[in-house]
Amino acid sequence: MSMADLFEQTATLDARYVMPTYARKPVMFVRGEGMRLYDDTGNTYLDFVAGIGAVNLGHSHPAVSVAVAGQIAKLTHVSNLFYVEHRDELARDLVELFGQPAKVFFANSGAEAVEGAIKLARRWGHARRGRGCFRIVTAERSFHGRTLAALAATGQPSKQEAFQPLPEGFSHVPLNDVAALDAAVTPETCAVMLEPIQGEGGVYPCDTEYLRAVRELCDEREVLLILDEVQTGFYRTGPAFAHQAYGVVPDVMCLAKALANGMPIGAIVGRGDVGDTFQPGEHGSTFGGGPLVCAAGRACVRALADERLGENALAMGAYLRSRLGEVAASTAAVTEVRGSGLMNAVQLAAPNAQQTSAALLAAGLVVNAIGDSILRILPPLVCGMPEIDTLVSALYETFASITPGGA
Numbered sequence: 513m514s515m516a517d518l519f520e521q522t523a524t525l526d527a528r529y530v531m532p533t534y535a536r537k538p539v540m541f542v543r544g545e546g547m548r549l550y551d552d553t554g555n556t557y558l559d560f561v562a563g564i565g566a567v568n569l570g571h572s573h574p575a576v577s578v579a580v581a582g583q584i585a586k587l588t589h590v591s592n593l594f595y596v597e598h599r600d601e602l603a604r605d606l607v608e609l610f611g612q613p614a615k616v617f618f619a620n621s622g623a624e625a626v627e628g629a630i631k632l633a634r635r636w637g638h639a640r641r642g643r644g645c646f647r648i649v650t651a652e653r654s655f656h657g658r659t660l661a662a663l664a665a666t667g668q669p670s671k672q673e674a675f676q677p678l679p680e681g682f683s684h685v686p687l688n689d690v691a692a693l694d695a696a697v698t699p700e701t702c703a704v705m706l707e708p709i710q711g712e713g714g715v716y717p718c719d720t721e722y723l724r725a726v727r728e729l730c731d732e733r734e735v736l737l738i739l740d741e742v743q744t745g746f747y748r749t750g751p752a753f754a755h756q757a758y759g760v761v762p763d764v765m766c767l768a769k770a771l772a773n774g775m776p777i778g779a780i781v782g783r784g785d786v787g788d789t790f791q792p793g794e795h796g797s798t799f800g801g802g803p804l805v806c807a808a809g810r811a812c813v814r815a816l817a818d819e820r821l822g823e824n825a826l827a828m829g830a831y832l833r834s835r836l837g838e839v840a841a842s843t844a845a846v847t848e849v850r851g852s853g854l855m856n857a858v859q860l861a862a863p864n865a866q867q868t869s870a871a872l873l874a875a876g877l878v879v880n881a882i883g884d885s886i887l888r889i890l891p892p893l894v895c896g897m898p899e900i901d902t903l904v905s906a907l908y909e910t911f912a913s914i915t916p917g918g919a
């Protein structure tokens with residue numbers, strides 16, 4: 513079968529048998545290494561999406577591959593009914609990275625970690641102020657996942673409309689507005705949940721003063737602060753977890769994505785007593801905390817630290833924003849560049865983000881479009897200056913070709 517035929521066959525089967533939840537790009541990746549992806553015809557791409565912020569070590573990192581190959585040949589799954597290797601050590605590694613006494617529950621995805629955190633907060637609230645204490649305040653434009661409660665927590669009505677009614681108990685406030693949060697928190701509130709930097713919503717950070725004020729407000733009102741670090745975690749913005757740069761410690765943290773460099777995993781971290789909220793039988797998962805993903809997670813967490821990728825994220829993030837700033841200064845197509853570490857967005861003047869991302873893909877650069885007018889740049893943390901320079905050159909060319917009067 514020719515390569516063109518293989519692609520056609522794959523796309524045809526996909527259209528016939530896979531639910532159409534994604535409008536896929538016309539490319540089929542078959543291999544990856546570091547920042548590079550290879551398609552079925554042998555073309556090479558630079559990856560500035562990293563599996564939506566999940567492959568922080570880069571593709572096919574040998575430490576993770578070896579850990580997974582070794583464990584899959586030994587034992588894949590027995591369930592949480594038994595002790596297994598790696599679960600306890602990965603939990604300890606995460607608590608050490610968190611830097612606070614805490615306990616961990618393992619799930620399989622970000623949405624599942626968020627669901628678990630919602631249950632934990634309700635359980636905690638019931639124990640404090642009775643069954644009426646179950647409400648959670650989150651931010652407008654936030655993203656917490658696609659399952660029902662995580663979707664209800666998400667502050668994007670367009671993603672919710674088709675699935676009403678959603679579980680009750682969620683309200684949304686504008687980000688970085690302390691007065692709005694103050695008014696929204698009532699005795700029925702058990703938690704406030706925020707992303708330190710909103711990812712899916714378009715890369716909008718919490719202000720430092722805001723997050724500190726939120727921490728104080730939660731302490732005063734006896735409400736849990738849940739930070740959803742599913743996208744910001746694992747050195748994406750420099751420190752192991754984004755909140756560490758804010759000097760704010762959450763009561764609960766949700767993790768997933770880069771925790772096992774692309775293997776499906778999620779985790780809830782509960783600080784101090786909060787980590788003892790769930791009692792046996794109150795929460796669970798068939799696969800969560802299995803030895804295979806936990807072996808991958810341990811190898812990943814160790815390699816991220818050994819390779820000092822947080823430092824690289826900070827240095828390359830600063831370089832990327834300065835180069836993107838040059839692009840913005842030279843074309844009316846870009847109105848803003850924002851972000852932290854290697855989590856960045858380019859705000860476009862015109863609603864042509866999809867067109868721009870398609871042109872970049874054709875030029876061998878994988879960049880995510882959010883909505884109509886935002887490009888999100890989320891490379892593996894091994895990204896270096898040459899890759900950034902290649903991206904910037906491609907952006908100049910793309911804006912010159914698709915933006916009337918641009919560049």
Ligand SMILES: Cc1ncc(COP(=O)(O)O)c(C=O)c1O
Nearest residue numbers: 621622623655656657711742743
């Ligand atoms: C902040 C945040 N929370 C939760 C999720 C949901 O994670 P998953 O897609 O693994 O369910 C995402 C996914 O992008 C996310 O960015």
